[in-house]
Amino acid sequence: MRYHAVMKKNPYHEQQKALLGGVSAKQFLKQYWQKKPLLIRQAIPGFKGLLDGNELAGLACEEEVQSRLVSYVRKQWQVEDGPFDESRFASLGKKHWTLLVQGVNHHLPDAAELLQRFNFVPHARLDDLMVSFAPDGGGVGPHFDSYDVFLLQGQGQRLWRVSQQKDLTLIDNAPLKILQNFDTEQEYLLEPGDMLYLPPHVAHWGIAVGDCMTYSIGFRAPSAQELATEFLGYLQERISLQGMYADASLSLQKHPAEIGEDMVTRVSAMLKKIRWNKQSVGEFLGVYLTEPKPHIVFESRSKASLAQFVKSVAASGLSLDLKTQSLFFGDRFFINGESIAMAPHWQQCLRQLADDRALPADAVNEDLMQDTGFMQCLFDWYVAGYLHAGKNHGYGGLAE
Ligand code: SIN
Ligand code: CO
DSSP: OOGGGSOOOOTTHHHHHHHTTTOOHHHHHHHTTTTOOEEETTSSTTOOOSSOHHHHHHHHTSTTOOEEEEEEETTEEEEEESOOOHHHHHTOOSSSEEEEESOGGGTOHHHHHHHHTTTTSOGGGEEEEEEEEEOTTOOOOSBOOSSOEEEEEOSSEEEEEEEOOSOOOBOTTOSSOOBSOOOOOEEEEEOTTOEEEEOTTOEEEEEEESSEEEEEEEEOOOOHHHHHHHHHHHHHHHOOOOOOOOOTTOOOOSOTTSOOHHHHHHHHHHHTTOOOOHHHHHHHHHHHHHSOOTTOOOOOOTTOOHHHHHHHHHHHOEEEOTTOOEEEETTEEEETTEEEEOOGGGHHHHHHHHHHSEEOGGGSOHHHHHOHHHHHHHHHHHHTTSEEESSOTTOOOOOO
16 A cells, blocks of 8 residues: 555644644645734643743753844844853843744754644744743844744743734844834734744744743745755756767857857757756755754764664664654655665655654564664664664753
């Protein structure tokens, strides 16, 4: 049976409907996604957040974590990039600053699980979970983002001002994007568990009311220029054209220094042999979109044993490391910028691994356990630190 013919039950289906305030995922994509904001009261009832302000500050002190501290002091916006020294937080005032930490899902299994609830949007569009902490009055000012975002309220309250204004002029010389003019059209006070969806380019301004933590589920959309540059780079490594420039019909030129039209025509014909199709674009996307960001490092296991690994998989299955990105396209499987061709009988398993970020032991049948090519492939990724045996995800715990 082909994979697509299998009706896979989505374990998040009911949860997703509640998450979207009774709107089905299908309806949400049709009516709201990339079109208009949606406020959802109690998207996650009882949600109090996944970590507290101190734990977030702890993450911001770690070398491999991307963080920023935004403050508004004497009518000036300031941005400092992490990692921070603990003492930096002790010297902050009681008001008007915000700590923002990117990629919290790379460090916290609960955060990765929270993202799974948003599975109605393809993984290829997902960026990461950013978490912010702000004391009363804190925020990053009136701005717009180029990406879709779900703003889920954790601890405390935040007043969101939203405007679909056309004027998106930014103030000059500020270290972050701040709108020159902001005309509040709607105002919502979000309580823990409430969520606001904003499509790209909708102006917004979140102001903390008391200590406040916001969870931003952010999506990515590469620019046309970025896609073109990256695709050309990808193509360059794979292209293989035959033949050499030849001009047996060369005619006498008046100016020896001139690049003649004939030459341009001949080269144009050669360059027309650069071809790509949907397969090349799909493969490019898989490699490009799963490429880890430059600060991401995996912990490799140089002393691992294949026999021990096979035993562990049989006993407790597999899970992707929290930092791993994995996608598939047709029979190609992508993991952290690497691409392999899946044998037909590998496909169901590997697709499930990418979809669910985990594979229970019983999903790897006896035939696959005996398939040395398959197990060697998984083992190589295990050695590279891309995946773990069991449900461990490679979670090291929060910094004290
Ligand atoms: C924040 O969490 O303070 C910023 C979220 C945003 O406005 O995009
Ligand atoms: Co924003």
